[in-house]
Amino acid sequence: xxxxxxxxxxxxxxxxxxxxxxxxxxxxxxxxxxxxxxxxxxxxxxxxxxxxxxxxxxxxxxxxxxxxxxxxxxxxxxxxxxxxxxxxxxxxxxxxxxxxxxxxxxxxxxxxxxxxxxxxxxxxxxxxxxxxxxxxxxxxxxxxxxxxxxx
Numbered sequence: 001x002x003x004x005x006x007x008x009x010x011x012x013x014x015x016x017x018x019x020x021x022x023x024x025x026x027x028x029x030x031x032x033x034x035x036x037x038x039x040x041x042x043x044x045x046x047x048x049x050x051x052x053x054x055x056x057x058x059x060x061x062x063x064x065x066x067x068x069x070x071x072x073x074x075x076x077x078x079x080x081x082x083x084x085x086x087x088x089x090x091x092x093x094x095x096x097x098x099x100x101x102x103x104x105x106x107x108x109x110x111x112x113x114x115x116x117x118x119x120x121x122x123x124x125x126x127x128x129x130x131x132x133x134x135x136x137x138x139x140x141x142x143x144x145x146x147x148x149x150x151x
Contacts, residue, residue: 029088031057037090043138047087050114050125054081057088062121077115106139 036056039047053059054077065074085101093101109132114125127135 028059029057031088035089035091037087039138042134046131046135050127054078055085055087102139106136109135
């Protein structure tokens with residue numbers, strides 16, 4: 001029992017010390033609404049609920065984004081998400097890039113997004129089949145499919 005208490009004390013000290021390791025500031029860059037994606041309101045509603053925290057400049061930072069080690073995970077996911085696709089900067093992308101992103105969105109809603117670890121703490125972000133259909137219909141320009149080359 002004594003070794004368990006020592007082990008727990010060491011873990012507690014490590015956890016406390018981790019809180020002092022700096023990470024970049026959690027912030028949302030100023031956004032020009034004229035550059036934001038334009039889509040039907042039902043599509044944007046899905047994006048706002050399930051995608052915007054990582055793929056826009058309108059991240060809702062949760063309390064655990066201040067607690068190590070989660071602060072590093074959350075900030076990394078937001079940084080990478082914004083780099084891959086930022087709905088707040090959609091109109092800055094060239095048309096060809098937007099078309100490629102729409103293909104990725106079409107594929108991602110069925111395969112990978114939102115990330116499973118995000119859904120653990122945000123179950124309301126889970127995409128229903130109706131949500132997927134709405135987004136895929138938009139991403140395919142109402143064709144119902146997207147020609148995605150196989151690599």
